[in-house]
Amino acid sequence: MGTFEDLKNLLGEPRFLWSDPTPWTELEDELGVRFPADFRTFSDAYGPVLINNQVDIGHPAAALGNLGRTIRRTIEAWSGAPEDEVPYPVGSAPGELLPWGGSSSGETIFFHVPEEGDQQWTIGVYEHDEGTYHEYAMTFNEWMLSYLRGQDMTVCSRNYAPQGPFFTPIS
Template identity: 45%
Template sequence: MASFSEVRSLLGEPGFNWSDPEPWAEMEREFGFEFPADFREVVDAYGSVLINNQLYLEHPAGHLLHNLHKSVRDNLEFWQEEDSTEFLPGPAGARPGELMPIATARTGEAVFLRVPAGPSSPWRVLIQELDSFSWVLYEMTFGEWLLAYLRGEDVMAGSRNFAPDGAFYEPLS
């Protein structure tokens, strides 16, 4: 299991360090589940950021342009209207086994978390490439997937090309 300290060692010191649980609680009440702890830990530490000039992560307390709660709601609506089963291995949604859109990339990918089928089942990451309509399910937690991404492993299109000198981030304003 990937640890936050490993992510921090590659990405650098976080500058957001959010501690109020209310934005998460509001979002989790709406969707009916708790987001995975490793995802929350990264987003609480870094806030709304662009990683390696490619991957957008947002925080639920972010302002209107970069607000995770709003983005998830809007992206769920998009994927549900588009009959996501044509482009994904299952429906987008918040029920067990469904796919929750949590991030996007400048290179045309959508990042999903597969909602676990049960309390002891692990969260998994799915990447959908909008330009080719293909997808890949990674049998990894979000933290494991993010760590692989930060190391330049092939878990998103061109991930090695966007940070040849090492992982970095910039806050989204």
């Protein structure tokens, strides 16, 4: 199991440190979902950020790296994709794939929105070069921790962070 403290130990102290829940509430109301708490905690701490010069994660209060804008654009981009590209529709309804990040190596990273409220959110990664989708029955913290430790989570950090994990704020 991965915790936020485990992530901080690898990445270093966050700098964004957002505390107002209003942008999250507005985005969640618009999308009709409640993001996983561990994702919100990470995004509130690190803000819009580029991890290992590879994985980008937004925040709903940011002008650059705005999570809501990224989600809307990504959903729109996937609206015309062939149905066999990913195993579920891209959107924010139960059972759909909700985009939350991307990578400089050409992957789109999703949450698979649970069908039932008590089910665990999972992480899905679509690899554009290969045209394949991989799903991980992990929390955000577990997936990110595995990625930061250099495990191949469809997105692999070894080539991007040979000296170890790091982050760059998007501002």
